[in-house]
Amino acid sequence: MSAAITFKPARKPAFRADKQTHLSDQERVDAAITQFLKDTDFVTATYMESCIHCGLCAEVCHFYEQTGDPQYTPIWKLEPFKQVYKREAGPFSFIYKALNLKRKLSSDELAQWQHLLYDSCTVCGRCSMVCPMGIDIATLISKARHGMFQAGLVPEDLWQMAKRAQDEGSPLGVTPEMLKATIQGVEKEYGLNIPLDRDEAEVLLSLSSIDIINYPHALSDIAKVMNQLGYTWTLRSDGYEASNYGLLTDSEAWQKATSQKLINAAIACKATTVVIPECGHGYNAFRWQAANLHGQALPFRILHITELMAEGIRTGKLRVNPVNESVTFHDPCQSARRGGATEAPRTVLAALGVELHEMPTAGDLNWCCGGGGGVMHIQRADELRYQAFEIKMQQVEQSGAEKLYTSCSDCRKNFDDCAEHFDWDKQPNSLLQLVAENLVEA
Amino acid sequence: MELLNFARGPALQWSLAIFIFGITWRLVGVAVLNWPKELSTPRNGNPLLGALRMMAMRSWPHKEFLPKTWYSEVMGYTFHIGFFAVFLLFVPHIIFIEALTGLSWPGLTERIIYFLSLITLFALVAVLIRRLTHPVLRMLSNFDDYMSWFMTISPIITGLLVTSHVGLGYETLLAIHILNIDLLLLWFPFSKLMHAFFIWSCRGLTGAAFTRKGIPAQ
Ligand code: SF4
Ligand code: SF4
Numbered sequence: 001m002s003a004a005i006t007f008k009p010a011r012k013p014a015f016r017a018d019k020q021t022h023l024s025d026q027e028r029v030d031a032a033i034t035q036f037l038k039d040t041d042f043v044t045a046t047y048m049e050s051c052i053h054c055g056l057c058a059e060v061c062h063f064y065e066q067t068g069d070p071q072y073t074p075i076w077k078l079e080p081f082k083q084v085y086k087r088e089a090g091p092f093s094f095i096y097k098a099l100n101l102k103r104k105l106s107s108d109e110l111a112q113w114q115h116l117l118y119d120s121c122t123v124c125g126r127c128s129m130v131c132p133m134g135i136d137i138a139t140l141i142s143k144a145r146h147g148m149f150q151a152g153l154v155p156e157d158l159w160q161m162a163k164r165a166q167d168e169g170s171p172l173g174v175t176p177e178m179l180k181a182t183i184q185g186v187e188k189e190y191g192l193n194i195p196l197d198r199d200e201a202e203v204l205l206s207l208s209s210i211d212i213i214n215y216p217h218a219l220s221d222i223a224k225v226m227n228q229l230g231y232t233w234t235l236r237s238d239g240y241e242a243s244n245y246g247l248l249t250d251s252e253a254w255q256k257a258t259s260q261k262l263i264n265a266a267i268a269c270k271a272t273t274v275v276i277p278e279c280g281h282g283y284n285a286f287r288w289q290a291a292n293l294h295g296q297a298l299p300f301r302i303l304h305i306t307e308l309m310a311e312g313i314r315t316g317k318l319r320v321n322p323v324n325e326s327v328t329f330h331d332p333c334q335s336a337r338r339g340g341a342t343e344a345p346r347t348v349l350a351a352l353g354v355e356l357h358e359m360p361t362a363g364d365l366n367w368c369c370g371g372g373g374g375v376m377h378i379q380r381a382d383e384l385r386y387q388a389f390e391i392k393m394q395q396v397e398q399s400g401a402e403k404l405y406t407s408c409s410d411c412r413k414n415f416d417d418c419a420e421h422f423d424w425d426k427q428p429n430s431l432l433q434l435v436a437e438n439l440v441e442a
Numbered sequence: 443m444e445l446l447n448f449a450r451g452p453a454l455q456w457s458l459a460i461f462i463f464g465i466t467w468r469l470v471g472v473a474v475l476n477w478p479k480e481l482s483t484p485r486n487g488n489p490l491l492g493a494l495r496m497m498a499m500r501s502w503p504h505k506e507f508l509p510k511t512w513y514s515e516v517m518g519y520t521f522h523i524g525f526f527a528v529f530l531l532f533v534p535h536i537i538f539i540e541a542l543t544g545l546s547w548p549g550l551t552e553r554i555i556y557f558l559s560l561i562t563l564f565a566l567v568a569v570l571i572r573r574l575t576h577p578v579l580r581m582l583s584n585f586d587d588y589m590s591w592f593m594t595i596s597p598i599i600t601g602l603l604v605t606s607h608v609g610l611g612y613e614t615l616l617a618i619h620i621l622n623i624d625l626l627l628l629w630f631p632f633s634k635l636m637h638a639f640f641i642w643s644c645r646g647l648t649g650a651a652f653t654r655k656g657i658p659a660q
Contacts, residue, residue: 040475041478042478043478053583053584054518054579055576056507059507075582076581076582092471092632095632130511131500132515133641136651288655292478292479292482301483340656342657365506
């Protein structure tokens, strides 16, 4: 299905770009240009017009911070998109084109940018917080990736996972049968009741494949919390996957297909709330992007499990025992800085009465763990990812806390992998699990 | 005298016309593109207030970022404030603007303006040195960056020459200074100097989008 091309970019040693589909080089360029132009609206154009080349975005990106390599400057990652915008769509495009002030996009350039748009960007949005012009660079990165996907220029390992999610409904092969078996196993082991395929429920719960495969405890934790909250709730075998690899590869069609299953399942069981588990990108995909892809507003609200727990604490439905621990919290970029749910985990931690030691840069300005945006699944990016993670390790150490919590299983998986790589003694724990283990018995 | 008349006569008129037409063209060219619709359910914040908040607050750097950004911020503020103070508060400029528009306001003494011009000059040279030496800035920079820098610094230099009566005769120097402004006006709509306008729409859009999502607009 895929092949690789080798080329020599101007500034860097040769980089082998992965290619999908059987398009010719020219067809790839055309596909990318068509998609870039499709994504060019008033907001994108305003961003494209605004950059003053001040370079400040580089200073806050973990990939530039750790490597000092200017190619990792956030706005530079958008160069092909910018080039196409200026030449084809901007107000002075006729001048740019007539005088060839912006070159035609070449297939080599496009392929070279695969490394910049995927391997070295977690779409964490930290750069969007510093830009003096207010450009939301991370949003542009996602749009540029749309073009890369259309051109069949996605890192192969990430693409394979997304393809599997598209074909089988889960990036890790969690089929409805496997889900059923997992539920039965958890019910038996923990003596819990986990409703599946109810026709009617107030809350539709979704799960992440990463949880099911890597952190199976999460299912029992979430069931305990749901049971104490007292809502009628269900999982549905026709829509359960919260992780969205369509978003990670930035294929709009695949992203929509994944979201649509959850939307249909929620409508089928007349849910008024859909709960996303500890999955940052899954939350961002469903909370903020699903309605747009669906084409109309959704008839239910969408909450991250941390938001649901915070709400339960505020309304008194969820009661927790005090926990005597010294902890720090890693904000998953996609639910916090990009998703707006930064306060919820702190509400939960306050209710637990833990001794919270924030990292030097926490909350909306936190440092990314380096594994988001699909980077964790791109093997050739491992070294870069480990470098980025060093900042996170320092931050955790500087907090002085004994234990580390987070609320994203992608982040946890990256922490686990990096901790092993660095032989680091800190383990990322689940905030959901901490709550589940400390519920006040009814 | 002929050169001076040309500079403040037809040259100024044409540059002003292109300045206004070019700015309008560029702003409208962006505004006529598709305005995306947001269908997700917003949080409680008011997006309009978020837009205004971001417009104001992005000028105030996050303290977490300052160790990395202070140099650019300080130099950026210095030359922007210096440039506008000299442009708007130098008495001969006010008289010139009054002749064009009928509007007038009090100015600063020549000594203070001279001092401000020197500081602005210093800050502009400092940002150029940084642009030429910092690997990120060197990579990002294009003709527009250097030309816009030149268009910003040259009126300050020619202005200083006029007030110091150095070199050529006063009228010739004044004519060169005004021609300099004419060029700046001509260049403005096609260049990054347009950020004077885009900064507001850009911050506003992001501020509104952030507020919908519950992300602090700052
Ligand atoms: S989104 Fe994050 S990783 Fe990507 S360029 Fe910006 S700061 Fe760097
Ligand atoms: S911080 Fe903003 S204005 Fe400055 S280079 Fe980056 S994108 Fe451009």
